Amino acid sequence: MRWAVLAVIIATFMCCYAYALAIVQPSVPVFMDVFSIDMPTALLLASALCITATAMSIPAGLLTDKLGVRLLDVASLAIVLAGWAISCMGNDFWVILVGRSLVGVGTTILGVVSPLIIASWFPQRELGLAMGLGFIGTPLGVAWGVPLASWLIERHGWKSAYVLGFVLALILLLTHIALVKPGPFGHLSKPIAKGKLSLWSALKNVEVWKFAIAVFFAIVVFQTVMSSYQSWLMEVKGLEMGVAGTIAGLIGLIGAPTVTFSGWLSNKIWGGAKGVFSLGAYSLIVPLALFIYVQGLLLTAITILLGFTLYTIIPHALAIIPPRLVEPVYSGTSLGVALFSFNLAGIIGPPLMGLVYTSNGIMWTCTLLSIFALIAGTVNVVVKVKQ
Structure with a gap:
């Protein structure tokens, strides 16, 4: 079932x-x-x-x-x-x-x-x-x-x-x-009794908001790359639209196996889901730093690495970690805050980084995105998991 x-x-x-x-x-x-x-x-x-x-x-x-x-x-x-x-x-x-x-x-x-x-x-x-x-x-x-x-x-x-x-x-x-329907594990088949849910009680958990900050910075990187990478390949690397689209498409193509693998990995390594999230965030720095300098097959390899590290973060940001930050009765609220941070980053991130790219070029853009990835991984390290 x-x-x-x-x-x-x-x-x-x-x-x-x-x-x-x-x-x-x-x-x-x-x-x-x-x-x-x-x-x-x-x-x-x-x-x-x-x-x-x-x-x-x-x-x-x-x-x-x-x-x-x-x-x-x-x-x-x-x-x-x-x-x-x-x-x-x-x-x-x-x-x-x-x-x-x-x-x-x-x-x-x-x-x-x-x-x-x-x-x-x-x-x-x-x-x-x-x-x-x-x-x-x-x-x-x-x-x-x-x-x-x-x-x-x-x-x-x-x-x-x-x-x-x-x-x-x-x-x-x-x-x-x-x-x-809800399964046999947890409390999820039972809604909270009337009058027991307090907005302040649900949202005052500091760890939820610390993790939301980590999610925000990680997803700014994710959404910027997903929306701009093909343009970077055309404008910075001089590739034709068809070639650039094919290479950029590798990021999405690797997404399906990566989210599955990263979820499996969270049960296998020291540090669990938090460790995988931070490892993915820190690993983003490598392809972002090298993008400016590589061509040909190395560019393809960097693109695959970029897709792998980006999608490593997603299941942990939106599903695995948030419910572990709170008491079980507030799992939905914790997931809602993470989803809010994800969507807010999607609205703010690409336009903001587009302005940086237009004003200062690809080097400053990749540098700033690398800093954001570093912030995401580091903030996540200090988040305390309850469950």
């Missing part, structure tokens, strides 16, 4: 969250033409998810602790389904944007409840591997989502790609109702 639950969660991230990200690229040029809007306006399709996710992260954690995992799991997919339905029916860009915002609300709640469900089904000795596997859905979903959505939009119009999102969300909602 536990592996079936894990498979459903992987499919959910692949078909709901990752597909919602993947559909942006082929939608932007079509919406610019259909709705007569400019590119910055069309790119609100992506911003709507990030901004909504940032605003909802901590409330999603608090609601999970208050109402219980089972209810919030079903509610999250119902909200995602409603968002896709509004987008499908919309004949105005701003209506579609409302639908996208609802998808962002639902997937944010999923980002909190899913790690808790996984944790309730797997014993401690298997938890790292299970959490790592839980994250493979996102890179895999983006990998097939972009070409499939592009084909649907080109052949059958933009609504066909959004109808597919609705159908996938409906199937997964029914599957979650039938199969997904």
Whole structure:
């Protein structure tokens, strides 16, 4: 049963969250033409998810602790389904944007409840591997989502790609109702008793916020590289777009096996999940420092190393470490704070580092990103794990 639950969660991230990200690229040029809007306006399709996710992260954690995992799991997919339905029916860009915002609300709640469900089904000795596997859905979903959505939009119009999102969300909602529930480990089947949840009690844990700082600096590096690396290859290394895209794609390609491996590794090495997080953060310094100087096969090798170190951090930042910082009844809140930090870094990091790159060039950009990686690893070292 536990592996079936894990498979459903992987499919959910692949078909709901990752597909919602993947559909942006082929939608932007079509919406610019259909709705007569400019590119910055069309790119609100992506911003709507990030901004909504940032605003909802901590409330999603608090609601999970208050109402219980089972209810919030079903509610999250119902909200995602409603968002896709509004987008499908919309004949105005701003209506579609409302639908996208609802998808962002639902997937944010999923980002909190899913790690808790996984944790309730797997014993401690298997938890790292299970959490790592839980994250493979996102890179895999983006990998097939972009070409499939592009084909649907080109052949059958933009609504066909959004109808597919609705159908996938409906199937997964029914599957979650039938199969997904908290497992035998932990307290997660029981919501906190009415009146027992204190916002201040949930958020005053210093370790949660220390770890949020580590997550923020690590994810600034992650999001900057993910959004800018192809441009760096073209502008700094002089590569053609196709070649640069192929090399940059190696970062995402290595993501799926890396999140699984790093989750497994957290149960095997001294220092556990904290050790893997800091090791990944410190290891980022090497490819960032060498990027300026390498070409050819060495550049490809550095890119693979960069992808490996970036994705080593993700499952520990968003799933494995946060619940271990607090009492079990506040696991959802801790995950919500980590998710808030993740999304905030995604909003602030790429534009900020883009300004640094434009003003001071690639050397200063890589140097500053290396400093951020060093800060992330060091702050994580001093975080005290409760569980």
